[in-house]
Amino acid sequence: MSGQDAVNVAKAFNDSLSLTGVIISKLDGDARGGSALSIRHMTGVPIKFSGVGEKVSDLDIFHADRMADRILGMGDVMTLVEKVQEEVDEKEAKKAANKMMSGKFGLDDMLAQMRQVQKLGSLGGLLKLIPGMPKISPEQQAIAEKEMRNFEIIINSMTYEERHNPSIFQYSRKIRVANGCGKQVSDVNRVLKKYEQMKDMMKQMEQYKKSGRMPPGMPPGFGGMR
Amino acid sequence: MAFENLTEKLSRIFKKIRGQARLTESNMDEMLKEIRVALLEADVNYKVVKEFINNVKEKAIGQEVYTKLNPSQMITKIVHDELETLLGGGENEIKYQANKPTVILLVGLQGSGKTTTAGKLAYLMKNKLHKKVLLAAGDIYRPAAIDQLEQIAKSIDVPLFKKGTDVSPVEISKEAKALAFNDHYDVLIIDTAGRIAIDEALMEELNQIKKVVDFTPC
Numbered sequence: 001m002s003g004q005d006a007v008n009v010a011k012a013f014n015d016s017l018s019l020t021g022v023i024i025s026k027l028d029g030d031a032r033g034g035s036a037l038s039i040r041h042m043t044g045v046p047i048k049f050s051g052v053g054e055k056v057s058d059l060d061i062f063h064a065d066r067m068a069d070r071i072l073g074m075g076d077v078m079t080l081v082e083k084v085q086e087e088v089d090e091k092e093a094k095k096a097a098n099k100m101m102s103g104k105f106g107l108d109d110m111l112a113q114m115r116q117v118q119k120l121g122s123l124g125g126l127l128k129l130i131p132g133m134p135k136i137s138p139e140q141q142a143i144a145e146k147e148m149r150n151f152e153i154i155i156n157s158m159t160y161e162e163r164h165n166p167s168i169f170q171y172s173r174k175i176r177v178a179n180g181c182g183k184q185v186s187d188v189n190r191v192l193k194k195y196e197q198m199k200d201m202m203k204q205m206e207q208y209k210k211s212g213r214m215p216p217g218m219p220p221g222f223g224g225m226r
Numbered sequence: 227m228a229f230e231n232l233t234e235k236l237s238r239i240f241k242k243i244r245g246q247a248r249l250t251e252s253n254m255d256e257m258l259k260e261i262r263v264a265l266l267e268a269d270v271n272y273k274v275v276k277e278f279i280n281n282v283k284e285k286a287i288g289q290e291v292y293t294k295l296n297p298s299q300m301i302t303k304i305v306h307d308e309l310e311t312l313l314g315g316g317e318n319e320i321k322y323q324a325n326k327p328t329v330i331l332l333v334g335l336q337g338s339g340k341t342t343t344a345g346k347l348a349y350l351m352k353n354k355l356h357k358k359v360l361l362a363a364g365d366i367y368r369p370a371a372i373d374q375l376e377q378i379a380k381s382i383d384v385p386l387f388k389k390g391t392d393v394s395p396v397e398i399s400k401e402a403k404a405l406a407f408n409d410h411y412d413v414l415i416i417d418t419a420g421r422i423a424i425d426e427a428l429m430e431e432l433n434q435i436k437k438v439v440d441f442t443p444c
Contacts, residue, residue: 007271012423013333017432021320023332023347025339033229034269037312041274046318049350051343056382059346064313068306071229073237086354 006035007042014043021048024062028052036067075131083129087119100202106164107195111155114148150183154191157181166195235264236305244298254301258283261305274312281308327360327406327414329439331399333432336420341371344417345378352384357412362402363388364395364435365419375417395419395431400438414439 010022022043024036027050040047047062066076093116099109120126124141136144155163157180162168169192171185178185239260243253258279265275285304322328330347332340344361351357361379363386365371372388379386387402399416406414416435421428 004269004271009335009423016423016429017333017436019333021318023343025343033232034265034271036229037265037268037309038271038274040314041277041312042271046314048318048320049343049347051339051346056345056349056378059343059350061350062314062318064310064315064318067313068309071233071236071309072240072302072306073233074306 004035004038007038010039010043010045014045019043019045021046023047023049023051023059025051028058070128076129077131080126080129083120088116092116100205105199105202107155107158107166107191108163110195110198111152114151118148150187151191151194153181154178154183154188166192229268232264232268235267236261239264240298240302243301254283254286257301278308278312322357322412327403327411329403329406330413330415331432331435331439332415332417334420335422336368338420340420341365341375341378341417344375344415345382345384347415348379348384348413349382351413352382358410359384359413359415360402360406360409360411361386362398362414362416364398364402364416366391366393366395366398367419371417371419396434396438399435403439 006024010019013019022039022045024039024047027033027036036047036050039045047064050060050062052058052060060079063078066078070076092112096109096113096116099105117126122141123144124136124138127136154177157177162173162177174185174188178188239257243257261282262275262279265278266272270278282301282304285308286301320328320330332344332347334340348359348361352359361375361384363372363375365375372391376386376388387398387405389398389401395418402414402416405411416439418432418435419428421432423429
């Protein structure tokens, strides 16, 4: 975060101690990041790690090629894949995928999937790793994250029966759920609509899978993310 | 995240040349000038920028970008490669010692995040690289620095070697190293007090620590 000064400090320390590696901490807080680009060249000391957040897990091994990709806005699929492998339970994911494909896809499955995505970190940070994804502003991100939370709240207020078979929802049930979680009936409707959309998409995916083609306009593997 | 502004500017620059059917020397120069400004605004050292631009130019001419069918892609690739070299290129991973603990000594200014990073490093090495990690609390100057590290160590379940604030950091490091060696730890991470590089007494202390832990480059 100290900009040019970081390079001078590293140089000074290197002169008296001859360092063997540099860790760039607080890289997330620095919108410019020029020191990261200069430090290797000016000191000759390789960058080993970079700190990208406050949590104890927010330290990455530094990969020059991936960072270059990211600087040029080309995304960073490698890091995304690693993240997914670390955080997502493979068995669980397979089970969910099977469930989706078989058409038995309930609201709590949708919730479980959303939680898996949330585990990967902030939405904005995630989108940055996917090449060609549109950038979203912090406001949009906040709205999306709030919506996710609302979904969770609303789905948690439903009965088991309702979650597994949302077609039983009539007006009275919606009112009950809305009152139960302190939301409006329109919010409940939105959740149900999203669920229907997702279900439709699953059906399409299944058909595409059968015919062996990819759905138009969707990067492979990202069906069902929205 | 870092590089936000830089990413934005670079993509704007590349978009501009993408619209042009062919790349001439003059609009190439203009583009390089814009890249230079973008890098300087991102706080990159001016010497580095100068060399970067020269390298890109040289490579671009050497590879006959002008005659290529798709010059903008070629340029993007050259810039990408140059950025990669600038950031270190190749493998930067730590080379772990085979039969003795690899010692990581964290040094830096006050408030640069050494203690936090010590915890993060221990977490990463323990959970992702499956190493046996020992943390050592060598910051005897800042109040509660040892407590802080202790809390972190407890939360990530990594053993901590501490001796209180009355023992010199050199002594602590020496004992920590001996313990790490005898108990077959893979990695020893020593947290030190923040210091500025012109404080000779404290820098000498670090050199002492380096000596007693038998530091091998990694």
